[in-house]
Amino acid sequence: xxxxxxxxxxxxxxxxxxxxxxxxxxxxxxxxxxxxxxxxxxxxxxxxxxxxxxxxxxxxxxxxxxxxxxxxxxxxxxxxxxxxxxxxxxxxxxxxxxxxxxxxxxxxxxxxxxxxxxxxxxxxxxxxxxxxxxxxxxxxxxxxxxxxxxxxxxxxxxxxxxxxxxxxxxxxxxxxxxxxxxxxxxxxxxxxxxxxxxxxxxxxxxxxxxxxxxxxxxxxxxxxxxxxxxxxxxxxxxxxxxxxxxxxxxxxxxxxxxxxxxxxxxxxxxxxxxxxxxxxxxxxxxxxxxxxxxxxxxxxxxxxxxxxxxxxxxxxxxxxxxxxxxxxxxxxxxxxxxxxxxxxxxxxxxxxxxxxx
Amino acid sequence: xxxxxxxxxxxxxxxxxxxxxxxxxxxxxxxxxxxxxxxxxxxxxxxxxxxxxxxxxxxxxxxxxxxxxxxxxxxxxxxxxxxxxxxxxxxxxxxxxxxxxxxxxxxxxxxxxxxxxxxxxxxxxxxxxxxxxxxxxxxxxxxxxxxxxxxxxxxxxxxxxxxxxxxxxxxxxxxxxxxxxxxxxxxxxxxxxxxxxxxxxxxxxxxxxxxxxxxxxxxxxxxxxxxxxxxxxxxxxxxxxxxxxxxxxxxxxxxxxxxxxxxxxxxxxxxxxxxxxxxxxxxxxxxxxxxxxxxxxxxxxxxxxxxxxxxxxxxxxxxxxxxxxxxxxxxxxxxxxxxxxxxxxxxxxxxxxxxxxxxxxxxxxxxxxxxxxxxxxxxxxxxxxxxxxxxxxxxxxxxxxxxxxxxxxxxxxxxxxxxxxxxxxxxxxxxxxxxxxxxxxxxxxxxxxxxxxxxxxxxxxxxxxxxxxxxxxxxxxxxxxxxxxxxxxxxxxxxxxxxxxxxxxxxxxxxxxxxxxxxxx
Numbered sequence: 001x002x003x004x005x006x007x008x009x010x011x012x013x014x015x016x017x018x019x020x021x022x023x024x025x026x027x028x029x030x031x032x033x034x035x036x037x038x039x040x041x042x043x044x045x046x047x048x049x050x051x052x053x054x055x056x057x058x059x060x061x062x063x064x065x066x067x068x069x070x071x072x073x074x075x076x077x078x079x080x081x082x083x084x085x086x087x088x089x090x091x092x093x094x095x096x097x098x099x100x101x102x103x104x105x106x107x108x109x110x111x112x113x114x115x116x117x118x119x120x121x122x123x124x125x126x127x128x129x130x131x132x133x134x135x136x137x138x139x140x141x142x143x144x145x146x147x148x149x150x151x152x153x154x155x156x157x158x159x160x161x162x163x164x165x166x167x168x169x170x171x172x173x174x175x176x177x178x179x180x181x182x183x184x185x186x187x188x189x190x191x192x193x194x195x196x197x198x199x200x201x202x203x204x205x206x207x208x209x210x211x212x213x214x215x216x217x218x219x220x221x222x223x224x225x226x227x228x229x230x231x232x233x234x235x236x237x238x239x240x241x242x243x244x245x246x247x248x249x250x251x252x253x254x255x256x257x258x259x260x261x262x263x264x265x266x267x268x269x270x271x272x273x274x275x276x277x278x279x280x281x282x283x284x285x286x287x288x289x290x291x292x293x294x295x296x297x298x299x300x301x302x303x304x305x306x307x308x309x310x311x312x313x314x315x316x317x318x319x320x321x322x323x324x325x326x327x328x329x330x331x332x333x334x335x336x337x338x339x340x341x342x343x344x345x346x347x348x349x350x351x352x353x354x355x356x357x
Numbered sequence: 358x359x360x361x362x363x364x365x366x367x368x369x370x371x372x373x374x375x376x377x378x379x380x381x382x383x384x385x386x387x388x389x390x391x392x393x394x395x396x397x398x399x400x401x402x403x404x405x406x407x408x409x410x411x412x413x414x415x416x417x418x419x420x421x422x423x424x425x426x427x428x429x430x431x432x433x434x435x436x437x438x439x440x441x442x443x444x445x446x447x448x449x450x451x452x453x454x455x456x457x458x459x460x461x462x463x464x465x466x467x468x469x470x471x472x473x474x475x476x477x478x479x480x481x482x483x484x485x486x487x488x489x490x491x492x493x494x495x496x497x498x499x500x501x502x503x504x505x506x507x508x509x510x511x512x513x514x515x516x517x518x519x520x521x522x523x524x525x526x527x528x529x530x531x532x533x534x535x536x537x538x539x540x541x542x543x544x545x546x547x548x549x550x551x552x553x554x555x556x557x558x559x560x561x562x563x564x565x566x567x568x569x570x571x572x573x574x575x576x577x578x579x580x581x582x583x584x585x586x587x588x589x590x591x592x593x594x595x596x597x598x599x600x601x602x603x604x605x606x607x608x609x610x611x612x613x614x615x616x617x618x619x620x621x622x623x624x625x626x627x628x629x630x631x632x633x634x635x636x637x638x639x640x641x642x643x644x645x646x647x648x649x650x651x652x653x654x655x656x657x658x659x660x661x662x663x664x665x666x667x668x669x670x671x672x673x674x675x676x677x678x679x680x681x682x683x684x685x686x687x688x689x690x691x692x693x694x695x696x697x698x699x700x701x702x703x704x705x706x707x708x709x710x711x712x713x714x715x716x717x718x719x720x721x722x723x724x725x726x727x728x729x730x731x732x733x734x735x736x737x738x739x740x741x742x743x744x745x746x747x748x749x750x751x752x753x754x755x756x757x758x759x760x761x762x763x764x765x766x767x768x769x770x771x772x773x774x775x776x777x778x779x780x781x782x783x784x785x786x787x788x789x790x791x792x793x794x795x796x797x798x799x800x801x802x803x804x805x806x807x808x809x810x811x812x813x814x815x816x817x818x819x820x821x822x823x824x825x826x827x828x829x830x831x832x833x834x835x836x837x838x839x840x841x842x843x844x845x846x847x848x849x850x851x852x853x854x855x856x857x858x859x860x861x862x863x864x865x866x867x868x869x870x871x872x873x874x875x876x877x878x
Contacts, residue, residue, distance in 0.1 A: 228747060232725070235723075238719050239718065241680065241701055242701060242711060243701070244700070244704070
């Protein structure tokens with residue numbers, strides 16, 4: 001809990017600053033109303049529920065939040081597991097793009113019974129993401145290329161290849177009837193993530209997968225010897241190697257898992273929300289994963305909680321537009337919070353270093 | 358009115374201070390605890406100008422902690438620090454420096470790619486019109502060197518200097534800031550005997566110039582060679598203050614260790630099971646820094662490697678433990694291995710353990726707990742693991758036992774290892790590596806930085822391993838250590854073997870000539 005304190009304080013500071021900015025550009029009552037509506041948009045519109053008794057006014061926002069949180073959780077986990085072995089995976093975006101496209105193609109082109117089809121989509125997206133993350137790992141081991149450089153560049157390779165060519169070229173949906181034809185073909189219903197609360201809310205299986213993945217990752221990292229090996233590698237490659245730990249293998253495994261998580265994040269976006277690879281992905285989910293991981297103190301559960309929080313704010317943020325505030329306020333908060341977390345880390349390090357000597 | 362009165366009184370205090378002729382620095386009744394563990398317990402110490410004080414004690418006796426309080430790195434829980442009779446709270450090393458206290462640590466704080474001059478003036482660079490005035494800096498640093506009799510090329514890049522010279526740069530750095538009190542924290546741990554002698558000559562000169570010099574050490578010999586006064590510490594307390602002329606090394610050793618905690622006389626080099634057949638051998642093995650060599654480690658024997666630092670000993674140890682690629686064949690028991698097959702993991706699982714020289718780099722991970730570090734290397738197998746999962750309960754009890762057997766203090770398995778003193782870290786490493794009933798132990802400089810009792814304990818453990826039939830390869834730069842422990846000694850020179858001596862034929866002179874390459878094998 002103590003570890004979480006810097007993050008919590010950073011997030012609060014960011015929200016306060018954004019609120020002040022909103023007050024300055026509008027006025028106090030508008031800003032207050034806008035922020036309050038963002039909260040209701042995140043956790044459900046309880047006043048309206050009490051007033052009208054409409055269940056949808058609570059479930060719809062919650063479902064929206066959970067869907068966004070699920071994707072953020074996966075990209076956050078992607079950054080976190082790489083972090084564990086001391087690698088900085090900036091490439092979650094590229095891995096997510098590759099995973100999303102794979103899910104969209106498999107979802108649209110293969111026909112199988114529902115559970116199998118969905119599983120195949122998720123699995124192939126995970127494998128695609130993992131293979132795409134394997135590239136920087138191999139480049140690092142064979143050629144000594146720093147993973148930050150290679151993952152950043154591979155992001156643009158993926159985005160250019162997929163968004164600017166495949167999706168508008170060879171894989172572009174064939175126009176049928178009156179359907180709009182941006183993005184790839186619609187996925188088959190058998191590949192869609194089942195909605196857990198019926199059509200009223202968008203809460204789908206993706207959220208459950210995210211919870212399982214976060215807890216599973218935490219369990220693996222803290223309870224298993226392999227998780228311990230990763231931690232040792234992340235803290236000291238030399239000592240790990242001298243202890244008989246295969247450092248190179250650890251790098252490869254962690255990057256594979258990181259890529260798989262980002263790939264599944266992309267699959268969930270396609271199979272649950274967009275139902276095809278769209279012309280634009282909407283948000284830089286992969287890059288946001290870096291923020292989730294860092295604000296979550298590189299802890300799987302911490303990243304999950306962060307994703308819940310910012311997923312909620314984003315879902316609610318659209319409502320701010322009604323009050324004349326831009327919907328990107330939640331992203332602004334996230335950016336500021338990340339900035340403060342980074343500064344907090346710096347502070348902590350300075351303080352502990354002073355105390356140690 | 359009362360305010361003016363206070364001001365007058367203050368002025369009086371000030372004039373008194375100026376006339377103060379007592380100790381330059383007084384540490385009064387200093388106590389400091391770390392998480393309930395007392396590191397310093399009511400310690401008082403005076404330092405006078407022109408004095409050379411030695412602080413001697415075992416690992417964790419509180420020597421460094423006491424000086425860290427003076428240097429502003431630790432805040433005492435109680436007690437006070439007085440400069441010229443006036444109480445002062447030293448919050449940071451910068452404040453300590455401003456008050457004329459300098460400290461030279463075991464680990465240097467130099468920038469390797471800068472020159473001596475640049476390192477010395479770093480942080481206080483003389484400028485001309487806002488630009489660095491290197492010429493003036495160099496003249497000033499040269500002047501400081503000349504004043505205290507240091508022979509240093511101030512334009513040399515620090516990286517190219519020997520360890521002894523780098524240490525001189527550290528000292529000059531402190532002197533250049535005008536310190537009146539210089540603390541040296543185990544300065545000879547990294548020096549050759551000649552360099553150490555030179556250092557002591559320098560400190561004598563410094564105290565003649567009116568500086569107070571403090572030496573933190575656990576080596577009796579150098580303390581007697583160095584000091585005008587010896588303060589003995591044990592378990593956080595100052596147990597005695599003696600003049601070297603009025604006491605003997607034996608008496609001081611007894612004070613350090615305390616009565617009734619056993620003798621430290623080494624047991625004779627007796628044989629246990631006798632030499633068995635070879636366990637690990639190299640046939641025409643070469644590597645980077647290592648010329649083709651053939652050697653065999655035999656069970657029940659301590660094989661010492663003697664040599665001047667940097668003649669391939671380290672590389673040899675790395676080849677044996679799988680950490681360095683090699684050409685040629687390595688044979689373990691009867692099975693031959695190539696470099697690719699002989700990984701650190703295979704070596705460990707075959708029963709080859711390693712006590713490396715650089716423990717912070719290779720043996721322990723500071724940010725992990727004591728128990729996590731105790732499991733490193735064997736973390737995949739019982740008692741540290743159950744299948745693929747970590748066995749937390751067994752790990753804790755096993756670690757607790759290990760701490761007890763090897764006297765690692767404090768006995769807290771969940772403490773961060775970085776919080777342990779260097780000696781206790783080393784005891785933990787030695788304990789861990791010998792705990793697994795190894796077939797081969799490769800040890801490099803196992804007693805560096807340890808106190809008398811710990812050195813004796815480590816050597817005893819190595820003999821125990823030998824006596825139970827283990828093959829021990831001992832690399833040490835301390836020839837006395839090699840000769841005391843080894844059953845057979847190989848000399849290394851220029852990355853190759855240069856002479857073999859059986860225990861009966863030990864001859865320091867001949868060994869020395871082989872070590873320097875003056876004589877061939």
